[in-house]
Amino acid sequence: MSASGSKLWGGRFGRPPDEVFYEFQRSFPFDRRLLPYELKVNRAWTRAIEKAGLLTAAEAASILGALDQIEARAASDRDWAQNSDAEDVHHFVESALVELIGPTGWKVHTGRSRNDLVATDFRLFVRDAVASTRHATAQLIASLLEQAKQHESVPMPGMTHLQHAQPILFAHFLLAHVEGFFRDIDRLETARRAAAECPLGAAALAGTAFPIDRAALAQELGFEGPTANSLDSVSARDFALDYLYALSVLATHLSRLSEDMVLFASSEFAFATPGDEHSTGSSIMPQKKNPDAWELIRGKTARATSALFGLLATLKGLPTGYQRDLQEDKEPVFAAHDQTLAGVQVAAGAVATMQVNETRLREAAGDPALLATEAADFLVLRGLPFRRAHEVVGKIVREAERSGQPWTSLPLDKLRSFSPLFDETLSQALSVDSAVAARDVEGGTAPARVREAIARCRERLNRLEASA
Ligand code: ARG
Numbered sequence: 001m002s003a004s005g006s007k008l009w010g011g012r013f014g015r016p017p018d019e020v021f022y023e024f025q026r027s028f029p030f031d032r033r034l035l036p037y038e039l040k041v042n043r044a045w046t047r048a049i050e051k052a053g054l055l056t057a058a059e060a061a062s063i064l065g066a067l068d069q070i071e072a073r074a075a076s077d078r079d080w081a082q083n084s085d086a087e088d089v090h091h092f093v094e095s096a097l098v099e100l101i102g103p104t105g106w107k108v109h110t111g112r113s114r115n116d117l118v119a120t121d122f123r124l125f126v127r128d129a130v131a132s133t134r135h136a137t138a139q140l141i142a143s144l145l146e147q148a149k150q151h152e153s154v155p156m157p158g159m160t161h162l163q164h165a166q167p168i169l170f171a172h173f174l175l176a177h178v179e180g181f182f183r184d185i186d187r188l189e190t191a192r193r194a195a196a197e198c199p200l201g202a203a204a205l206a207g208t209a210f211p212i213d214r215a216a217l218a219q220e221l222g223f224e225g226p227t228a229n230s231l232d233s234v235s236a237r238d239f240a241l242d243y244l245y246a247l248s249v250l251a252t253h254l255s256r257l258s259e260d261m262v263l264f265a266s267s268e269f270a271f272a273t274p275g276d277e278h279s280t281g282s283s284i285m286p287q288k289k290n291p292d293a294w295e296l297i298r299g300k301t302a303r304a305t306s307a308l309f310g311l312l313a314t315l316k317g318l319p320t321g322y323q324r325d326l327q328e329d330k331e332p333v334f335a336a337h338d339q340t341l342a343g344v345q346v347a348a349g350a351v352a353t354m355q356v357n358e359t360r361l362r363e364a365a366g367d368p369a370l371l372a373t374e375a376a377d378f379l380v381l382r383g384l385p386f387r388r389a390h391e392v393v394g395k396i397v398r399e400a401e402r403s404g405q406p407w408t409s410l411p412l413d414k415l416r417s418f419s420p421l422f423d424e425t426l427s428q429a430l431s432v433d434s435a436v437a438a439r440d441v442e443g444g445t446a447p448a449r450v451r452e453a454i455a456r457c458r459e460r461l462n463r464l465e466a467s468a
Helices: 019-025 028-051 057-076 078-083 089-109 114-150 170-194 214-220 230-235 238-265 292-316 324-353 358-365 368-381 386-403 412-416 432-438 447-467
Strands: 155-160 163-169
Touching (some): 028 057, 114 170, 114 324, 163 170, 163 432, 368 386
Antiparallel strands (some): 155 163
């Protein structure tokens, strides 16, 4: 059975389409991915037009039976769609129906257009795609929380400008990434809501001319209701843009996590080693263990962002109504979805299998430079304005640098020559533990706050998973 049969629109043409042009305008090579949605939408539409008196019960039953057969064949015979020369997924299904049951098959296209069909199929795809990406993102958050729990009390050098700044807990660092991924889940939800209304019944642009219960149709397809304006229904692709935006930010977050992990895997940092499961070797240098999982996740981010820019550019100059340019909406969304979803899944695994080097983290957190703020705060607590305290400690650090020793090993009387406010209690303030413990504010890195934060994130994750 060839799916294409006759064209969908031959009547007013004297000559067949140019072969090169026919290939150029086909979307079936990529929109066949929408086949499950096309079949679902065809089933709902068949029942809707039967209710509207446009099909007899027998015709509707025959169409529904044929749709089941198409589904079964598409599942068992992969070459069928592969080898078809159908123009698009709508043409493929209609032609297959006609081959199975004759002219009754054509009746399914009563009162509708490929314009409202494609908008409906694509929204259904985006809603499912959001659900898978959201699920994978929740798993990535779970992996990060697990590592945070495992290494709950390990300090590390917190950095700004990639320079040692102040000590923080390694778990606090992981939780910073977790917050971003939670916001990604919110953005994914926004994208799902943007695709929550059903365009079916908008027909080509003006609305169907038959008495279709659009609300019932929308409900049957799992939408929240019908779209409000038929012309907007066939023109709008904001739901695709919203999903691409959510994916772009998610991919950007993944990329930044990747950058941290690539740095951490270097011998200079050596904070965490990627698991063998998520590394590759070199074909020439036997010692190499490369963090390719993270590098590729970082590299593939460009696909999501370029898909967003690409679709924005496609949509920018279009007049209102369906324009064939809109067929260009699907490939960028498929590509961004596939690459980002895979990236999230790989990241969840790579976080779980990485070996955290606690000894090295503690050693790096022991850099005395990280405690300079503590000395300034010590002076502030004894009444010195912070600007002055900052200057005093800056001078001490400079002096120590000149003499080539850590500033924390300068004797107390030397320190007192910079400020008489220093006394023997200073040494208690100058430890990694007390520096971390001092950040005891909401959102701070003090151990108790971090423990609470892990617990709160876990609860939030459980609530999310329960509501999915
Ligand atoms: N393949 C088309 C698309 O993806 C389906 C809609 C075609 N509509 C039309 N009026 N030619 O957009």
